[in-house]
Amino acid sequence: MNNQPIVRIGAKIMIPFIMLFALYVQFHGDFGPGGGFQAGVIFAASLILYAIIYDVEEARKIVHPWALNIFLGLGIILYAGTGIAGIFLGGNFLDYNVLAHDPVHGQHLGILLVELGVGITVTCAMTIIFFIFARQEH
């Protein structure tokens, strides 16, 4: 769609807002609807939009595939790592109470971290899946 200036400019304006919204959904999930998964999907949507407008190979230059692969796993490791941190701090696996001095704070921190992990993995996974589909040849 390189020859559609309106679409291109419109997208250019929209993409940052979508990303911002994703961040909002990510961190506001504790209070209202939303959370890591939804945020991840929305964030991925912004990248997908970029790829649709500017071609996948262009998008690949912006988000490097290696980075995608690494972050794809990093989300899980962050999640499981938070759980394992619980073990090292004297609790059970995924026990957030021990993460901070106060159990409620610990829970807060833990949930934040794991939601972030979910968000990262989902973003990367969705982006990867779409990019791969998009660059297939007929």
Added chain:
Amino acid sequence: MIIDNFILLSILIPLVGSFLIALTGRWENVRESVTLITSCSLFGVVISAGSAVMAKEKITATLATIMPNITISFDVEPLGYLFACLASFLWIVTSIYSIGYMRGHHEKNQTRFYTCFALAIMGVMGLCFSSNLLTLFLFYEAITLCTYPLVTHSGTEEAKRAGRTYLGVLLATSMVFQLPAIIWTWVAAGTIDFTAGGVLNGHVSTGLGSILLLLFVFGVGKAALMPFHRWLPAAMVAPTPVSALLHAVAVVKAGVFSVLKIAIYIFGIDFLGLLEAHTWLIYAAGFTILIGSLVAMRQDNLKRRLAYSTISQLSYIVLGAMLATKAGILGGGMHMITHAFGKITLFFGAGAIMVASHKTEISQMKGIGRAMPWTLGAFLIGSLSIIGLPPFGGAWSKWFLCMGALDSGQLIMVAVLMISSILNVAYLIPIVVQGFFSELDVKEHHAHGEAPAFCVAAQVITAAGCLGLFLYPEPVYQLLKIIEM
């Protein structure tokens, strides 16, 4: 030392022997020496325990506990010991014979042949000394599987087909009848150990006992009771030493031995006598005896004729067991020995003829005795022993079997035994007669002489055995007498 580990040694020796044979396969002289040494040392070990067995010493060994309360374990009792002596002695003779035969016949895959042979003997040894049904079953199946490559030895389409029949019948009967019977016994009686007097009495009704007996006797397909006899003629495609030792002695005797053992130690002859089924089985055995002989008369292929003769003779032993009297068991046990010597002699003869003249059909063997007097002479002695004429071993066993039949009032069976003897004469003696007295068919074949020396030697030994068994039946008789029933 030897006595303590006697059982394990007698199983290990052939096993180790088979490994060595496989390893030394490249050098045939070494390989065959190994075979001979193994067989001789096995016989030595077995015979060395003779006095201990006579003195009823308890020799036991346990190899493993497979399942809770179910073990692979062995003990020595007279019947099994007798069979072990028989098999280990005849293995020596057959080894000698094989050397002549296999070389004379230029067989391929000889290493596989000797290896599997030794393994089969191992199976027989384990079977002889097994002290419970599971161990018996284990070695029973081992024998089947180790002899399968021997049957299909030549690899021809015919051999493969025969192998299928062989494996099919033996595995099918053992798995579908025998194994359920064993497990049923275990569930009903709580034990599957061979115990003097039997284990089933009091645990099962006579109706269930009858079913179990049928399952057991037909389940031991190696006893070749009709209608499960087809595998035996099929197995005749194997090289003759295999037919001689395995399909006239080791394998089939393993079958009837199992029947005897189950009759004595699982049912107990008292309980056996109470069962409806034992009468049916007596008739089944009688039927097999007669039909087997009749079919044998119609066979032109020598080995097939001998195979049907074996089927018929095996049923003598089954009959002996099913009579459920001491004399019957005695006769059955004795027939196991005498028939072995007689039949192996006949098979040796058949093989010797095949090696020397490449003839397999009886109708081609006219006048062959002039070229091969030793072979045919031994054949005559074997025949007479099978028929049951003095002064050869077969006379004793038939005598005892008749006694047993009279004891239990089975007059018909006495008649069956008599008729069968006449039939034996009818299908065995003409071979010898035409061999010696017909004109040799010279134009058809190139002239040939006597079989290789190894073959002749083996025949002479077994023929002498037939005679010896008549003159000195005492050891056999004594061993069989001390069986606790």
Added chain:
Amino acid sequence: MIDFYINITLLSFLVLTAIAITRVRNLFSVVMLSGMYSLLTAAMFVMLDAVDVAFTEAAVGAGISTVLMLATMALVGEKEAAPKKRFSLLPITIVLITGLVVVYGTSDMPNFGDPAAAIHNHVADVYIAESGVKTGLPNIVTSVLASYRGYDTLGETTVIFTAAVAVMVLLGSLIHPKKREDEE
């Protein structure tokens, strides 16, 4: 009562869409219909107080899935062949039996929305009562998702990861420069 009518309307639309999906043979329309179906479902979820789920369904079902199916269709063509087989009784039977068993099972359940149902009074009540205190978060769904049943969510994240890896396996990783697939 307005809820009730919205509910009925949505459900009717859902049924219509579902039936349309079975009938229509142009795959492009089917994909669009399934996107619609997802949106209707999401609306339905809002009606049933499941805002988080509605959000997700809208983003995933109507968004990602539709895009994905469109991408697939671009690669495989968009026409479904007319059925070649004769009408077969087997699928109908399977489907009817399944449906009947569900009806059988649900007809013994407490009425829709019944607050006395076991489901509301065994585990969930505790979440509602104590999650606010224990985790300090007002969104119960988030605290259950990330903390009480955080392990499920770890699994869920792994599922997404697995899907990404599986797609890499099947269609080639992004890392390698663009080229034709080596399988053929």
Added chain:
Amino acid sequence: MLLSHLPALQVVLPLIAAPICLVLHHARLAWAWAMLISWSAFGIALSLLNRVLSEGVISYHIGKWAPPWGIEYRLDEASVFMLVLVTTIGVVVTTFAKESVEKEIVKEKIHLFYTCYLLCFAGLLGMSITGDVFNIFVFLEISSLSAYALISMSDDRRALTASFRYLVMGTVGATFYIIGVGLIYMATGSLNIADLAVKLPAVADTQTVRAALAFLIVGLSLKLALFPLHSWLPNAYAYAPSAVSAFIAATATKVAVYVMLRVIFTIFGVSYVFGTMNLGPAILSLAIMGMFAASAMAISQKNVKRLLAYSSIAQIGYIMLGISFATVTGLSGGIVHLFNHALIKCCLFMVMGCVFFRINSTDIKDMAGLGKRMPFTMAAFVIGGLSLIGVPSTVGFISKWYLMQAAFEAGSWVIAIMIPLSSLLAVVYIWRVVEVAYFSPSPDGETAIKEAPVSMQIPIWVMVAGIFYFGINAEFTLDVARRAAESLLGGIVL
């Protein structure tokens, strides 16, 4: 300190290892990593086994949330048995995979292979260890999705359709399972297995619970390929890469059987399923039909891997047969057969991997004379085959003995006879291969075929040793199986 958290690590270790494996991006390195992880998982499983056998049930509360509010790990004899089984197979197959995968899969994808492999491994472990019905679903999906990917990695295009069919049927099965879970959740309000077992009796006599049972059983039957819901299995096993066939055949359906056991015995309880609902005869007849029909189909196969796949369906029949008796003997027979069959099938599929490695085919016709050219490999095939038939002194015999004993104890000698009868069919299909391999002349003019590499031989012979060892000394497996059966039959595990 870590020791008390081993249950969590058992699953989390391979789970974390997968993303790391993804970035390793080097074939050998990925393999070494998978090897390290599977050995560690094996060690963990053994130590857990030891602990459960000596101390009894372990309950581990994830996040320190007490069940039923949080997710619980519950390790009793049955689950620990599965852990040991899966990790053993994992170690063996990983060793085997090195050469096999290098041959069958393009180099750039090998690290992806091991990533999927670890995920599948983690999924199966997660299913065996968890005490929460919904958590089972999540891990079921992890293992299934990775299995679809693994199967499709083969060169054969039929693997793709097989994988797709597996995906469709597997998803339908999983969705059925979820419907069942939903219904029991509706009836009780709980998802925790132990808690469900307490809560269900009160509501057992409702249509909801009955329908739930139906959905759970049908869904799981799809997953474990109970006849006649097996149609996804033969092609999936036959055309998958060799290492995958070996791994999945030995574990995936087995874990599904385990979940079925949990559902039937722990959640619903034996008296409900076999008493009130009287499902015994239904399971029994399907099992027997499967034993015969699948064996018969195995006989007509031209491809040995496909043949083995059909045989797997038949063997599932044996396992379900044992379960259908609902007695300690029958159930322990079923569980022991689960283990034994895993050993046998893993061994046989690995043998086929070796054969494929050398001759690029697993068709029977191409195996002529292979007995001479690959003596060790084919010897292992014969031993595995004999065990499948149930020859004494191999593991197959033990399970058959137990199943028959159970049949006799249940007073049904007809069924007892059925078991060896169907084994005869196994004789036929195994012997077709043996005959060709040993007694047919090898095709002339073909380049010499070497024996398979040592690294592929070792795992095979480890399995062969296992087949003999547990066939001659089955006291250990039987003891664990019996205890597992007793704990399952005891209703709630205490």
Added chain:
Amino acid sequence: MSSLGLYNYWVVVVLMMSGLYIVVAHGNLVKKLIGLNVFQASVFMMYISMGKVAGGTAPILDESIKVYSNPLPHVLILTGIVVGVATTAVGAALIVRIKRAYGTIEEYEIEKHEIEEEETNAAEGLTCF
């Protein structure tokens, strides 16, 4: 709302049946996959319906609210949706590969190809034996 009775569930059953019907009866792989989606979505709806409490609101704590709907089904279905999209992605990728390998995504045509392949194999086999 109680007047609804079980109406909600039964509509869900209809949706479920149509989804399953597409999976079982249709030969087009894309359609199958969509059927699977419909099937799963209907199950999700069943769960969410079970979680509804009459007069309740979304389970987000607020001082002024007394009755909340059941949050647990929501959590489960969030997971379920993710699993669903993951399956769809893998399925779609498989379909793309199948299209490339067979040139079609109609089940019966694929079967035809496979049977042919099998037969050519068998023919070779016969000459070999």
